[in-house]
Amino acid sequence: MHRVARGRAGGVGTLNARKDRRGGQGHDVEAVLDELYTTSPSDFVARRETLAAAAKAAGRVDDARRIHAARRPTLAAWAANLLLRSQPEESRQFLELG
Numbered sequence: 001m002h003r004v005a006r007g008r009a010g011g012v013g014t015l016n017a018r019k020d021r022r023g024g025q026g027h028d029v030e031a032v033l034d035e036l037y038t039t040s041p042s043d044f045v046a047r048r049e050t051l052a053a054a055a056k057a058a059g060r061v062d063d064a065r066r067i068h069a070a071r072r073p074t075l076a077a078w079a080a081n082l083l084l085r086s087q088p089e090e091s092r093q094f095l096e097l098g
Contacts, residue, residue: 029063029067032063033066036051040078048067049068052068
């Protein structure tokens with residue numbers, strides 16, 4: 001999924017393990033950030049801290065840093081991100097018009 005803003009309905013999420021391209025065990029921090037940026041701006045900071053703490057507790061210090069560095073989106077960026085997720089083709093057409 002695309003994120004409109006860096007700095008992403010969030011239920012309780014986890015850092016999902018997956019095989020990385022080198023064949024080793026990796027963690028999809030991008031999926032965690034995508035989930036984070038669907039969280040409402042009013043809940044964003046608390047959710048970010050929970051996810052960063054979970055990554056750190058699991059020994060994924062670099063992931064925890066990336067998650068902690070995520071910045072809360074503006075209300076407009078959050079709404080645009082939700083629109084992009086729910087209506088990807090229409091959003092793409094709208095962006096092409098711009």
